[in-house]
Amino acid sequence: MALLDIRQRAGILFLVVTLGHIILISAQVSSRRGVPVLEAVTFGVFAEVQRGVSSLASAASGFWSGYVVLRDVRAENELLREELANVRIELQRQRALADRSRGLGQLLALRTHIDLDTSAAEIIASGATPDFRTFTIDKGTNDGIDVDMAVIAPDGVVGRVVVPSARAAKVQLLIDRNAAAGVLVTRSRAQGVVVGGGDDRLHLRYVSEAADVAVGDQLVTSGIDGIYHKGFAIGEVTAVDRSGRVYKDITVRPAVDFSRVEAVLVVRTPPPARGVEEEGGL
Amino acid sequence: MTAAWVVLATAVALALQTTMARFGVGGTVTVDFVLVVVVYASLTSGPVTGLLTGTFAGLVQDSLSSGVIGVGGLAKTIVGFGVGVIGTRFIVARPLPRFVVFFGATAVHAVVFIGLHELFRAREFGIPYAAEAGKALGNAIIGVVALQLAELLPGAMERRRLAKPRLRR
Numbered sequence: 001m002a003l004l005d006i007r008q009r010a011g012i013l014f015l016v017v018t019l020g021h022i023i024l025i026s027a028q029v030s031s032r033r034g035v036p037v038l039e040a041v042t043f044g045v046f047a048e049v050q051r052g053v054s055s056l057a058s059a060a061s062g063f064w065s066g067y068v069v070l071r072d073v074r075a076e077n078e079l080l081r082e083e084l085a086n087v088r089i090e091l092q093r094q095r096a097l098a099d100r101s102r103g104l105g106q107l108l109a110l111r112t113h114i115d116l117d118t119s120a121a122e123i124i125a126s127g128a129t130p131d132f133r134t135f136t137i138d139k140g141t142n143d144g145i146d147v148d149m150a151v152i153a154p155d156g157v158v159g160r161v162v163v164p165s166a167r168a169a170k171v172q173l174l175i176d177r178n179a180a181a182g183v184l185v186t187r188s189r190a191q192g193v194v195v196g197g198g199d200d201r202l203h204l205r206y207v208s209e210a211a212d213v214a215v216g217d218q219l220v221t222s223g224i225d226g227i228y229h230k231g232f233a234i235g236e237v238t239a240v241d242r243s244g245r246v247y248k249d250i251t252v253r254p255a256v257d258f259s260r261v262e263a264v265l266v267v268r269t270p271p272p273a274r275g276v277e278e279e280g281g282l
Numbered sequence: 283m284t285a286a287w288v289v290l291a292t293a294v295a296l297a298l299q300t301t302m303a304r305f306g307v308g309g310t311v312t313v314d315f316v317l318v319v320v321v322y323a324s325l326t327s328g329p330v331t332g333l334l335t336g337t338f339a340g341l342v343q344d345s346l347s348s349g350v351i352g353v354g355g356l357a358k359t360i361v362g363f364g365v366g367v368i369g370t371r372f373i374v375a376r377p378l379p380r381f382v383v384f385f386g387a388t389a390v391h392a393v394v395f396i397g398l399h400e401l402f403r404a405r406e407f408g409i410p411y412a413a414e415a416g417k418a419l420g421n422a423i424i425g426v427v428a429l430q431l432a433e434l435l436p437g438a439m440e441r442r443r444l445a446k447p448r449l450r451r
Contacts, residue, residue, distance in 0.1 A: 010329040014363045017337050021356035025398070028350050046296075046346050053297050125300040128346035129354065130312040130417060131395060136300070162348050172348055177399075199410045 044165035050125040050136055051168070065089070100262070106154035107263055114152075116229065118265040119143050121151075124168070133176040133196065133258070135159075139266060140167045148227050150267040156233030156255030157181065157221060158264050169266075173258055174234070175200060182225040183234050188212040191222055194234055194252055202235055204250035213250055215240055229271045288323060288331070292339045295319045296346070312413070313420040314388070316343050320362045321387045321425055325374060326432075329366030336362025349399065357394040361387045377426050384425035388418035 111118050119139055127134035139145050141164050151158040151171045159179060163170040172179050177198035184191045190211035194202045207213060217237040223230030239251040295315035302313075316339045324332025340355030347354065365387050368374065374383055392414040 010333070010363070010366070013330060014333050014359070017333055017359050018356060021337075021352045021359060024352035025350055025356065028352070043346060049297075050300055053301055057301060127348075128296055128299055129316070129343050130299075130314055131354070132347045132349055134348055170348065176348070178348065197410060199413045 043163045043170055047136060047165050047168035054124050103263055107265060110154045111265055116267050116269040118267050120263060121266055122263050123261060133173040135171045135173065137169050137171055137264065140165045140169050142166050144268050145169045145266055150228045151264050152232055152267060153256050153261050153264050157228060158256055158261060160227050161266065175202060175254060175258060181228055182222040183219045184222040185213055186218045186220055202252040202254055204252055207247050207250065209245045213237060213240055219252060223271055226271060288335045288338060291319045292316060292342060312417045313424055314417060317358065317388060317391055318421050318425045320358050321365050321384055322428060324362045324365035325369045328370055329363050332362030332366030333359050353395060353398045357391045360394055361391045377430060380426045380429055381422045384422035385418045388421045
């Protein structure tokens, strides 16, 4: 009966639910330290669901290409077409294999080159909402992955780990509107902070009026943010909006094409700044 | 519309979001499948179901995201309630009005969502107009197609069943 009454008073229910949300949001905003427990637990559970969905999709794809298509081909009894199809499939498979080998080769070269303790990981899913730019990788705390570890690709910085679970971790991409990294311009050594714009661009902020920044300048990490080691590629300056001596907006194209990233390296060695802090804390 | 339907639809939307959206990262046109489910439920079942679906789906989505938990829930609650009210007061039975409702709902969601985040984080990124417009377009197309299919499929199947020749004795 009470349920019936509340259903007839949609406005009251709306106000109650809205108030509940505001209380929930206020509680988090006033005491935001580290990762919320609810988020970590839910993500840990859902990562397993994502893993299952990914496996299911692979199995369905394998079933379709390995049985249904072949059965149809046999039913048509056209040997030449079957052979041609098989050759094409094999060609595509070889191409995919070659692409993947190339990507892994680049990753291995990077791993050898940077001389840091890293862990290679594959991307198994993207974020649950398009408003946040995140990936889920298949490595977690069991592999030594922790919060705020840098995630890189052969082309440059991908982002940082924000929520690790036992066997997976959520990575906040550099283009997320909440992401930021300390950078310096390789040509003029000017320093600043790049922040994500929520789309596929970055914005360079907190640049000194005296700094020299121009279109085409390459940006690398400065290593002062306690997350990224110095010298990793960030991107290229594509537009500089300046009025008088003040920089109004500096747009940066990321070095990494986030739509094509399949495998990454998680840097497990903390940068010198954070390493010193952690030692001091102990 | 039952609670089980809402939970199932939200789960399917989240699964679609996490498996298909990775191919759209960095692109201009994206789709928020969960928001589509909320607007669909609101249009077909009214404001109470709409706001409850929005609350549930938004909170689940928030808990899987990196932002403040409740912001997406509040945005989707407002959208669910508003669309539900519109659905009961106006005739939204043709594709064009439905397109407008889906498009507008996505725009309102973006304003509330980004507005609250800007408020709490005190950052000045501005609104990514192109990305949000692309998302509104994607949501509107998916939503209208889903509604049309849900209405047309049962009738088409019934007509096909009746059109089958009967056996003569």
